[in-house]
Amino acid sequence: MHDDTLYWIWLSELAGFSLRKKRKLLASLGGPEQIFRASATTVDEVLHGTGSCSSAAEGAKEISLASSWKGRNLAIAQAILSNNEKAAIKVLDPTSPYYRHIYEADEKAPLVLYYRGRLADPSIPVVGVVGSRSCTSYGRLVTKAAVSDLVGEGSIVASGLSFGIDALAHETTLACGGITYAFLPCGLHKAQPASHSDLMERIADTGAVITPYPYGREALRFRFIGRNDLLASWCNTLLVVEAGTKSGSMYTARSALSKAKQVLAVPNSLLEPKSNGTNLLLSEGARAYVNDRLVVGEPAVAPCSGEQLVTTALASRPLSTIELEAWVQIGNGPVMECLASMELAGKVSYLSDGKWHLSGGL
Template identity: 40%
Template structure:
């Protein structure tokens, strides 16, 4: 048995007693410290909900169990605490209910710093009943983002979540699974091997103490962390009534872009995405380039993608007519350009110097010609 720091033992105790988000307790711990908060809980000073569980002190055993599995408890005291990601929970306009706050602490499997993993991360979620189309699109988007250095965040569920995690792992990228139960439990059980692989290069995290079983309300609370720890939330396939919309709702509360991938109009699996796009709840995206355009940091470029616009689209109508009247090779005189473009000669002569100044045309003793543009 390892001897743990009293402060960390206090955090572990609070995590066990709270069983999820608890704003009053979190705020009190921030002011009085975890040991002061633990003392207040044990005396029944912070409300009945905490008082009825205050006798459950398994902090030492919880820390030992997680340590035996190669995990740890991280708290606001630690350098790897994703502080700037979680600040959004205290932002303007956020509800003040007990379940609308940042976690007290996070239980983690995986050696990489959580702050480092979430520095540049995108959350990808969707239906458990994914189609082959949804899994393909998810793999393309998640794989391309992971290759570019983005961490892929999801909830380790069947369907879209699993496809996102596997795509990141498949290209040697980082991925984080956020669970709605203790990190010592593989949920779903069929993803035991997947969760082990995630922990090897990324992280498996939860705000719930070891041994905690999954429950509907915990999945809903988990969704806020999936939304908050990423730069954006991408929805790939979601039914008309989808849990992914709950994650999208959290993203909007936290100021994160919500992005949705459209599917075939005949697909029931994409009705939720189409609804969010139509009602302005989400921005339509088709690939990783679209995601980076919304989630990337200011000044981050999207190299290698052809522009949707041509340089000549900025030309005036007259300038465009003159430019397009020029042959791909060879030259024309102003008079010939007037005939081809159907513009008055005076207009042609006034436009040509402007086109030359902008680098679209050049002139020599034989006339005017196009300039090859890269």
């Protein structure tokens, strides 16, 4: 199995070959090790057909392939595996029961994925929850209500670990005792953003942090697109809470629609800029998300109050008020109100280091 993984990583990292060509080689030659051991002539015949070259340009391509193929080696793949072992990173390839169905359903799905944590039974529904980084109180309310329902139904909640709706979806899932998956646009050597490193660790404790990029790869712009495509592929349903018309959440939603996934969009006033994207999605094939409890004015997330979110955030380490606002994502007023209430009850203390600490035996 280790050898198979080595060759899958080698093929995934092989430069000069598109994913389409790599899949074509797999379909013809049977596996990554067979591709590695094949001759340049065999590889060229699979990709371009048999017969003599019809032009000087094609002849030059054949010489170039023969030259580059002769120098192929497993050094990069071995280095990646070594880093994986040091960082407790596991590998998924198209033969894995956790990934096979996703890979086969999406011709653009990566050959290899990397993850930390534990993956649940692949038959459990996965619902992606994404939205604006600078979400409104309306978006936070809907997110907490929706995630509470999803956890209660036994679904896995997936998101991108970003600020705003993403972080709130992860935090609410954890506070409700559910399983959440975070998808990253970089290797698993760090969180993206870096301030969510503790959140990433808590997610990996009960769920998983997943990426198509090996250890050490940084979060370049195009890798956010790869992350979003993977999130769209992994989810059975995608819920978009708030989104601008040119946002990453809109890209993820359109990617999901192109893969025939169910996309739910939260409707909002046409005067709210942060919902321009979600309102537009309703005209592009998404369905409107409606929560009956919110419509009739019932409490949105009774078991996942602000106090629970603050307690969860402070469980890892003391935090300043600014850090809590970024982690808990329930806005300035609610955070301060919650902290004041908890301080009066003796549950938290604001100490001379300028940070909030859990107290009272919590």
